[in-house]
Amino acid sequence: MTSQESQPPQQNRGRSLDAHLNRYAARTAGMTASEIRALFAVASRPEVVSLAGGMPNLSALPMDSLATEVARLVAEDGQVAFQYGSAQGVPELREQITEVMALEGIRAHPDDVVVTVGSQMALDTVTRIFCDPGDVVLAEAPSYVGALGSFSAYQAEVVHVAMDDDGLIPDALRAALEAVHSAGKRVKFLYTIPNFHNPAGVTMAVERRAEVLEICARHNVLVLEDNPYGLLGFDDQTYPALRSMDEENVVYLGSFSKTFAPGLRVGWALAPHAVREKLVLASESATLCPPTFNQLLVSRYLATHDWQGQVKTYREVYSERRDAMLSALEQYMPPGCTWTKPDGGFYVWLTVPEGVDTKAMLPRAVTQRVAYVSGTAFHGDGFGSRQMRLSFCYPTPERIHEGVRRLGTVLRDELEL
Ligand code: PMP
Numbered sequence: 001m002t003s004q005e006s007q008p009p010q011q012n013r014g015r016s017l018d019a020h021l022n023r024y025a026a027r028t029a030g031m032t033a034s035e036i037r038a039l040f041a042v043a044s045r046p047e048v049v050s051l052a053g054g055m056p057n058l059s060a061l062p063m064d065s066l067a068t069e070v071a072r073l074v075a076e077d078g079q080v081a082f083q084y085g086s087a088q089g090v091p092e093l094r095e096q097i098t099e100v101m102a103l104e105g106i107r108a109h110p111d112d113v114v115v116t117v118g119s120q121m122a123l124d125t126v127t128r129i130f131c132d133p134g135d136v137v138l139a140e141a142p143s144y145v146g147a148l149g150s151f152s153a154y155q156a157e158v159v160h161v162a163m164d165d166d167g168l169i170p171d172a173l174r175a176a177l178e179a180v181h182s183a184g185k186r187v188k189f190l191y192t193i194p195n196f197h198n199p200a201g202v203t204m205a206v207e208r209r210a211e212v213l214e215i216c217a218r219h220n221v222l223v224l225e226d227n228p229y230g231l232l233g234f235d236d237q238t239y240p241a242l243r244s245m246d247e248e249n250v251v252y253l254g255s256f257s258k259t260f261a262p263g264l265r266v267g268w269a270l271a272p273h274a275v276r277e278k279l280v281l282a283s284e285s286a287t288l289c290p291p292t293f294n295q296l297l298v299s300r301y302l303a304t305h306d307w308q309g310q311v312k313t314y315r316e317v318y319s320e321r322r323d324a325m326l327s328a329l330e331q332y333m334p335p336g337c338t339w340t341k342p343d344g345g346f347y348v349w350l351t352v353p354e355g356v357d358t359k360a361m362l363p364r365a366v367t368q369r370v371a372y373v374s375g376t377a378f379h380g381d382g383f384g385s386r387q388m389r390l391s392f393c394y395p396t397p398e399r400i401h402e403g404v405r406r407l408g409t410v411l412r413d414e415l416e417l
Helices: 009-023 026-030 035-043 063-081 091-102 118-130 145-153 170-182 206-218 273-287 292-304 307-332 358-367 397-415
Strands: 113-117 136-141 157-164 187-192 222-226 250-255 266-270 347-351 387-391
Touching (some): 035 358, 091 250, 091 266, 113 273, 118 145, 118 187, 118 273, 136 170, 145 157, 358 397
Antiparallel strands (some): 113 266, 250 266
């Protein structure tokens, strides 16, 4: 027995961990646990009102008829559903996806749709095929934490572009592009969430969309449009997708996570022809194919259920919760706080007075049984410590009210009011 083998198991484990540290590829340095993940354990304790997570409210789903649909799928189509499938995705689902996108003005051919394991995988794959280490990705300030995770995993540098209540500011985009170019760096794409932004809660004004597209086309910068919330507008309004206004320079990402169910992990990318081929090759090497069973289930659901009626039900649920959050904020926030007023989606973006650091305050908030995500999680550059994201999608209106009340108390303590 060698001296190493005779050591107690605990010590062996310590040693092998160190050995692995030396083996990791350099790009793993950019892979760190998101602040949201670290929060999940504490925030899921029942006494804590979590305004942190972005989980859809699935109590509105028709579980009984879904159980019947699952049984039918197994009985009628089991041989296909349990088998490998095409890397690009099931053809009938790709056809239906084009119909879903038509609701936001997109004309597309099913051949240009690639089904992915949630739109998160599409984000990862798009970054993989475009970004070398050091390439610049432009993203709104703040931006979606999962996208920032993919950008950093491929060692892309994120340059944030300011937003206001009408979304991305075209002048700020121009300035960012010029600054990056004069630093001699290469911008690979602009990542944007035009509708019901996560985490900012704002929507890009329609007048700005053409301008943003024109600026990107002029600078030869691809646009990556991420639109998981587009059908969740509370006044039933949809906005024209950027892809509907430019078919050549936009890669569009969609998802069934917010309109149906996130556990199925079915999303998609719609890309110009040449990009689509690379996407298929890249996703094939990652997963062989997206899950056939889940794709066929989504396909049957779209064909046999009133799925648009279900989306309407979701809109009603979330709109009631948005109202609960906005009125509680009015009631309980101390002077000097401001917040966005979303017309759809899941999130409010709160700015607190100077002197409060939302990241440092979080442990105290959790002690007071309320959780949120600090604004720093949504920035790749350390900004956001005076902001936080508040999600209204999951807790009931009563819990939202109570959570915001507790948050108000924590903030007042912090400000010594
Ligand atoms: N983009 C945005 C803006 C999101 O908010 C989310 C989910 N929180 C995703 C992409 C990923 O969604 P999914 O992988 O479930 O399709």
